[in-house]
Amino acid sequence: MEILGIDIGGSGIKGALVNVDKGEMVTERHRIPTPQPATPDAVAGVVAQIARHFSWDGLVGCTFPAIMKQGVAHSAANVDKSWIGTDAAALFQHHLDAPVWVVNDADAAGMAEMQFGAGKGRTGVIFMLTIGTGIGSAIIVDGHLLPNSELGHLQMGGIEAENFASDRVRKKEDLSWKKWTKRFNAYLQYLEFLFSPNLFILGGGVVKKWDKFSGRLSTQAAITPATLGNNAGIVGAALVASMQL
Numbered sequence: 001m002e003i004l005g006i007d008i009g010g011s012g013i014k015g016a017l018v019n020v021d022k023g024e025m026v027t028e029r030h031r032i033p034t035p036q037p038a039t040p041d042a043v044a045g046v047v048a049q050i051a052r053h054f055s056w057d058g059l060v061g062c063t064f065p066a067i068m069k070q071g072v073a074h075s076a077a078n079v080d081k082s083w084i085g086t087d088a089a090a091l092f093q094h095h096l097d098a099p100v101w102v103v104n105d106a107d108a109a110g111m112a113e114m115q116f117g118a119g120k121g122r123t124g125v126i127f128m129l130t131i132g133t134g135i136g137s138a139i140i141v142d143g144h145l146l147p148n149s150e151l152g153h154l155q156m157g158g159i160e161a162e163n164f165a166s167d168r169v170r171k172k173e174d175l176s177w178k179k180w181t182k183r184f185n186a187y188l189q190y191l192e193f194l195f196s197p198n199l200f201i202l203g204g205g206v207v208k209k210w211d212k213f214s215g216r217l218s219t220q221a222a223i224t225p226a227t228l229g230n231n232a233g234i235v236g237a238a239l240v241a242s243m244q245l
């Protein structure tokens, strides 16, 4: 089955048709810069533009970087505050005239990695962390997702983890890999103390630099890089939408 997957991020909105049985994109990615300010109506316009690009009027799965419950955004850490309380699914549906399912971005990436990537065949407690502007998290236990875990907002010494150990902070504070890894490792060890996962899957842009930091990470849980890369959001959005059928 094919579904249009759309990944809404702070700088770009990307979409592709996805074969959800194989976890593969069957078209090229189409990317449009995120409008600024990224208000609900402006973003919905771009989502509709992407659907039109693929002449698509079937089911659409969308990621959004916030707490998402039944299509409604309940937070807005790194996006326009006007999203809070917005029924994104209803808004997109109105612009597209097609059914739309909206899921948290890290939850989508986590589900995609479990089904088709680094978590394939793995059981037990698995944490997927996406490290970028913020830190996104997905908790999956024996294949079941605990949605909207938001572990990037866990406080460490009075600072939210994503304001201490995200890739944005590494760049902004011009941290050496050694210094950033020390922070990120402290975060992983804190998560391990609280939840005792069996595996951490790490995703997001920083994973392209795996060799620069992975050797310094140390947890009892296994640590592995995500394998779907930039496409995890698109594939996961389509996959999660297909599960609602």
Ligand code: BGC
Binding pocket: 064, 065, 066, 067, 075, 077, 078, 104, 105, 106, 107, 130, 133, 134, 135, 136, 137, 150, 152, 162
């Ligand atoms: C948001 C999460 C999101 C993560 C990654 C955080 O700031 O609160 O909902 O998953 O960033 O984009």
